[in-house]
Amino acid sequence: MAQAGAAVTLSDVAREAGVSVATASRALNGSERTVRPDLAERVAAAAKLLDYSANAQAQAMAKGATTVVGLIVHDIADPYFSAIASGVSRAADDAGLLVMLSATLGRPEQEVRYLRALRAQRGRAAIIVGSRRTERDRALDAEIAAFEQAGGRVVAISQARLPVDTLVIENRAGATALARELTALGYSRFGVLAGPADLITAQDRHRGFTQGVVAAGHPAPTAVHGDFTRDGGYRAMTELLDSAGELDCVFAVNDVMAMGAIAACRDRGIRxxxxxxxxxxxxxxxxxxxxxxxxxVRLPLTELGEQAMSLVAEAPAGSPRRRRVKGSVVVRDSTPPRHSQR
Amino acid sequence: MAQAGAAVTLSDVAREAGVSVATASRALNGSERTVRPDLAERVAAAAKLLDYSANAQAQAMAKGATTVVGLIVHDIADPYFSAIASGVSRAADDAGLLVMLSATLGRPEQEVRYLRALRAQRGRAAIIVGSRRTERDRALDAEIAAFEQAGGRVVAISQARLPVDTLVIENRAGATALARELTALGYSRFGVLAGPADLITAQDRHRGFTQGVVAAGHPAPTAVHGDFTRDGGYRAMTELLDSAGELDCVFAVNDVMAMGAIAACRDRGIRxxxxxxxxxxxxxxxxxxxxxxxxxVRLPLTELGEQAMSLVAEAPAGSPRRRRVKGSVVVRDSTPPRHSQR
DNA sequence: CCTAACTGGGTAAGCGCTTTCCCTCAGTGT
DNA sequence: ACACTGAGGGAAAGCGCTTACCCAGTTAGG
Incomplete structure (x- = not known):
């Protein structure tokens, strides 16, 4: 065995097999050219003997293409993102690609940093997941352009704010549909845990919901903003409970906030x-x-990840493609039909 | 602008700045050698102008070291793993490293495959998370050896079954402590949703729990095996409910199974x-x-991820290090004190 | 039989960096 | 003045692959 750090190289294998590196390369890593069977066998044997593993960096350099795909999410511990990541991971696996994970923890400048790092890696593509903010991020636009310039593909999951192929989630329509269901069930005085004011996903869901409620002839819901997290939901719910008058139904703009809301209710003794x-x-x-x-409102999170990967595989279109993704309302026990107590 | 695919190279920058590539390299990417300030500035300006981003592959090849760390988990959608991944991600970020994510979906051969891919990438380290199986995996041992041979570090989170630095989770002790608490609360007839029979984590927790129950003078719990997932918990719970006699407390060997158990109870009308x-x-x-x-039993999941990264950073010891990680019992509402109804 | 067309091995030129090594030039000590 | 040193620029040798390109040996067609 060689000493630590001295990885086996192709020329080691070639020498062992008694052929040139060109032949070894052709035999092991495939090419247009075929190799005489007996030689191919000898090379394979040598590779196995030495436990050779081709240096992917070198290969990437030589052929000018990597197998790395970047995945940029807000927070991998958040079930929303981890479900998407799961889909991406599975699809990447099928395509023989490797996933580079980065969590921005909500800081937009991190997106730029990671995308830059991914460009340095000459990543084949980047998948950017998570709501955009209202304010346009020029630095991100520029880095996206640079990334594509370098030959990479970029796909986004969220809103059509970025000049790239995007899986656009129909937040607004979904929230409106939810409001419609809820009013049909008999609810009329709504509260909304609205998420951060500058997060487009949160805005859209809030607006869509309000629209649905108002369309049904009820007063617009009382809204309280808060982080897009469990703790944000907890705090917002607490505040809502303190400030708002009588409410019969609360809409948390995402499930994670609902989680916090549940905890807040428990702590307040609200059943x-x-x-x-x-x-x-x-x-x-x-x-x-x-x-x-x-x-x-159910979103096909895992499939979203898979679809994003399949967009990556497709040839880039002239202009950014938008694929709309619908959510479907799922009514469960937390909103039983309300028999108005008049 | 150059045409797509033609990334800016260091020699482009050097030419633009009117210096040699050596100087450009030294100015941009640091080295022992210093560069005269005015030249350094010119290079920096050129780099900025051209929006240069060093090819990490080429750098890796030239200096023989990458900044990639692999993270191998069973399932990134599982909150257990995503919490750990979150810690790893954060720590990697602080260390300026990139995380390559792979999900094995429980198939041991995938661990080997990924580790191999990581070796091809000349990854600096690999963090393997998740319970080992009873059967020893020679292929994995061999690949670990090869990975280390190539200069990479391997760290595991789970059991001390792999010949690498490991964060060993005290499953057994934790489960015993839990049993002790539960018996102290007045429970005596236990069921266990025991997880897969060949998964060591599941075994240890099951055994530890049984031991604690028996030590308290109660009969050994009835156990039902099942997948380490929500659905596994659901099925196991259903089966337990059908087959076992009167039970007053059920222990699911992980929270995700408990999740399924909760659903099963709801469907059965058990409160x-x-x-x-x-x-x-x-x-x-x-x-x-x-x-x-x-x-x-609370496990510091995020910190586990961070600790694993810090182990990666440390110099390798002569023999594998084992760091024991304790869980702490957290009693909540699902196990209220039982006032024995005799 | 002779030559054209393949087949398939080897040589060597990169891919984009880092890093020796060499060399010049300015600043020192005497 | 003069050898001596250190600072710092540049040429060039790799790092480990892939892939033209060249060339010898076969086979096939006439």
């Missing part, structure tokens, strides 16, 4: 769904089983 | 915790807030 109904958005797995099970 | 108490293991975030909140 769900008897004292108050609650609905979320996303349909993250863990909230399907709790009791009361959460009414929400 | 938690009134009709039955339930406890889990891991303390995944989403289960802290539901009601009844789940009694479990």
């Amino acid at each position: 769900l769904p008897d004292d108050l109904a609650l609905a979320g958005f996303d349909d993250i797995a863990t909230l399907r089983d709790i009791s009361p099970s959460l009414t929400t | 938690l915790p009134d009709d039955l108490a339930l406890a889990g293991f891991d303390d995944i975030a989403t289960l802290r807030d539901i009601s009844p909140s789940l009694t479990t």
